[in-house]
Amino acid sequence: MGGVDLADKKAYHLAAERSTRRYWKKIFHNQLDIALVNGHILFMKLKNPRMDRRRFIIELVEPTVMGLAGAAHATNRLVLLEGKKEYRCYVCSTPQRRRRSRHWCPACKVGCHEKCEAQLVHRDDIGLQKKAQSNGSA
Known part of the structure; x- marks a missing residue:
């Protein structure tokens, strides 16, 4: 339970969640947040252990920053x-x-x-x- 609670806590702080009445949108935004948390964890292990999650998301969204x-x-x-x-x-x-x-x-x-x-x-x-x-x- 400790790992799941920690992952939910990480996803909550920079959530892409929006208020909506359609349940599938909430599920999509939750899955997106979980994927971003998992991607940040893998990136920290493989590339840069000091990059914070907010900066990781910004660099993921802006392709010129990543050097493409x-x-x-x-x-x-x-x-x-x-x-x-x-x-x-x-x-x-x-x-x-x-x-x-x-x-x-x-x-x-x-x-x-x-x-x-x-x-x-x-x-x-x-x-x-x-x-x-x-x-x-x-």
């Missing part, structure tokens, strides 16, 4: 912002001169002009960077 290169590069394209929203262009803005753009990259979460997109190295495991200016010298 294919998933990260699938969304690396500029998207036009709604309405009159503008972001700072990550490439051509400086602290002295702020340049605004109506486009942004959802994967990198930064603004960027369409003309500056070629100079933007999208977010990977190493982070977001600007491409180095090439002056023809190798």
